[in-house]
Amino acid sequence: MGNGQEKQALGIGPVLEKFADVKRIAVLRGGGLGDLIFTYPALYALRDAYPDATVTLLGTPIHAAVVAATEGPVDDVELLPAARGVHDGPRNGERFDDDAEDLAALAAFFAAMRVREFDIALQMHGGGRFSNPFLRQIGARHTVGTRTPDAERLERNLDYIYYQNEPDRWLEVAGLAGAPAMIAPPLRARKEHRESIAGLRDHRYGSLVVVHPGATDPRRRWPASYFADAAAGVARAGAQVLIVGDHSEKALAQEVAEVAARQLVGESAVAPVAVRSVAVRSPAVRSVAGELEIGELAALLESATVMLASDSGPRHLAQALGTPTVGIYWVGNAFNAAPRGRALHRVHMSWVTRCPRCGADVTQVGWTAPHCGHDETLIEGIAVADVVQDVLDLTATSLLLRG
Known part of the structure; x- marks a missing residue:
């Protein structure tokens, strides 16, 4: 545990005594969009405590x-330089490229951080083999974070156990810094971004369902044809469906939209609206992948009735914004990344534990075992009809809550 005096046990884990005279807090977190969202409850707890x-x-x-x-x-945000195990630079295949580490850039970063004289530095980036030595070099008065048995110790330490809900993990770390767990308020998109995406909403449809078919790890992706079937099913029930993704996912999103649209040919998801005697119809399903900046994506997710996605950063962002979600997970990822509540969030889990091609145990891949080299989806067995039903159920709940 840590070497601070235990004050109380509150929910997630022990809450130790607060540090004195704290004016500047630094939090180390590399990774992608979802990795950041996992830390937000802890960041709010730190904000509340200090x-x-x-x-x-x-x-x-x-x-x-x-x-x-x-x-x-x-x-504010200080951008990390490329550093092994903390922030990836260019890769050589699956191996971190040692040449990506610019020693002069690292030295300059650490010097700049020491000038800021942080009172507390918290490591919220993995088990600490690389991130704990990195954190110690910024020169904070106090250090707190997770560690595996082979990682350097910090002043206050939480044992890193791989299969743990990620937001809970970082709430435990915040607790070691004297910050009790709290219910984090939702993030809010900025007004200018809400105004920017206002034209995307077609109010002739009773609800807006945003779909993200991508995921960084291909094993976490539900097949595109399944997403298309689900999008068409939701559109038949009267929803407008927008498919989102970044620039690398444009082709995938377009495929989902086109397959869904073909299924809707000859069907009427919504009656035509007469405008100056001309029948006008917007497509019930279309892709906006690659068209939105992150602020616009946040505003769109905030305005959505429900979001449907695999385990991905945009799904986590939607949850943080207070939007109901239907998530499709491999069971191992569900332990770490799925929402805990079910009133506003539904989780569909695949219980596959072995690689569909070679039979390797995938429950330890990326943790205590190497990747077997196969990227077949692990979540193909989740039924479209069950997913659509949850989207429709949450649509009713969401519309009721929003009045």
Whole structure:
């Protein structure tokens, strides 16, 4: 555990004594969009426990974009240089390229961080083999974070156990810094981004369902044809469906939209609207992938009735914005990344534990075992009809809550 005096046990884990005279807090978190969202409950807890302190995120460009585009607990972002196990630079296949580490850039970063004189630095980036030595070099008065048995110790430490709900993990770390767990308020998209996406909403449809068919790891992706079937099913029930994704996912999103649209040919998801005696119809399903900046994506997700997605950053962002979600998970990812509540969030889990091609145990891949080299989806067995029913159920709940 830690070496601070235990004050109380509250929910997630022990809450130790607060540190004194805290004005500047740094939080180390690399990774992608979802990785940042997992830390937000802890960041809000730190903000609440140390209301006079600034919270600086040591993060990545996507993190900086999210912070700039939303109203949340982070005051500013310092961009991480490329560093093994903390922030990836260019890769050589699946191996981190040692040449990506610019030693001069790392030295300059650490020097700049030491000048800021952080009072607390928290490591919220994995088991600490690489991130704990990195954190110690910024020169904070106090250090807190997770560690595996082979990682350097910090002043206060939480044992890193791989299969744990990620937001809960970082709430435990915040607790070691004296910040009790709290119910985090939803993020809010900024007004200018809400105005920017206002034209995407077609109010002739009773609801808006946003679908994200992508995922960084191909094993976490529900097949595109399944997403298309689900999108068509939701559209038949009277929803407008927008498919989202980044630039790399444009082809995937377009495929989902086109297959769904073909299924809807000859069907009427919504009656035509007469405008100056001309019948006008907007497509019930279409892709906007690659068209939205992160702030616009946040505003769209905030305005959505429900979001449907595999385990992905946009799904986590939707949850943080307070939007009901239907998520499709491999069971191992569900332990770490699925929402805990079910009133506003539904989780469909695949219980596959072995690679469909070679039979390797995938429950340890990426943790205590190497990747077997196969990227077949692990969630193909989840039925479309069950997913659609949950989208429709949450649509009714969402519309009722929003009045």
